[in-house]
Amino acid sequence: MPIANRLTCAAAALALPFTAAAPALADDHGGSAGPGFLATVETAEGAIAGTVSIRPTASGMMLIGIDLRDMPPGLHGVHIHETGDCSGPEFKTAGGHVAGDANHGVMVEGGPHPGDLPNVHVGEEGRLAATFFNDRLTRDHLTDADGAAFIVHAGPDDYES
Numbered sequence: 028m029p030i031a032n033r034l035t036c037a038a039a040a041l042a043l044p045f046t047a048a049a050p051a052l053a054d055d056h057g058g059s060a061g062p063g064f065l066a067t068v069e070t071a072e073g074a075i076a077g078t079v080s081i082r083p084t085a086s087g088m089m090l091i092g093i094d095l096r097d098m099p100p101g102l103h104g105v106h107i108h109e110t111g112d113c114s115g116p117e118f119k120t121a122g123g124h125v126a127g128d129a130n131h132g133v134m135v136e137g138g139p140h141p142g143d144l145p146n147v148h149v150g151e152e153g154r155l156a157a158t159f160f161n162d163r164l165t166r167d168h169l170t171d172a173d174g175a176a177f178i179v180h181a182g183p184d185d186y187e188s
């Protein structure tokens with residue numbers, strides 16, 4: 028996974044389970060299938076950028092919610108990486124994507140990785156609010172011994188390399 032040439036700009040270790048007090052659950056109307064994950068996302072400089080949540084649903088899909096501020100405007104790749112260690116400044120400790128047996132990228136035969144997500148666009152105000160469904164990511168991917176990490180890349184994913 029060639030992440031070395033892409034500077035990362037924000038990351039979170041998905042180590043924290045949801046709690047009842049989590050603001051991200053304020054609009055929870057049910058439909059959850061077991062506890063999910065909530066993590067605080069920090070920039071490479073250590074500033075708090077916001078939160079990411081991942082929760083299992085009754086459909087079997089994971090519901091991924093991203094709510095960040097003060098992000099660099101433009102297109103960014105976002106992924107779930109395989110190791111829950113977001114040491115700055117480039118977050119290489121997070122390793123490659125959660126890949127399973129799949130190839131990287133929705134444009135590639137055998138893809139995408141369970142950790143692949145669509146690119147997100149941040150406007151001039153720096154707000155990034157997005158929700159995704161993911162039918163490949165599993166609880167086991169997130170709860171293995173070394174955890175998992177959420178990464179926002181400085182540039183977009185080309186969905187194939």
Ligand SMILES: [Cu+2]
Nearest residue numbers: 030105106178
């Ligand atoms: Cu990535």
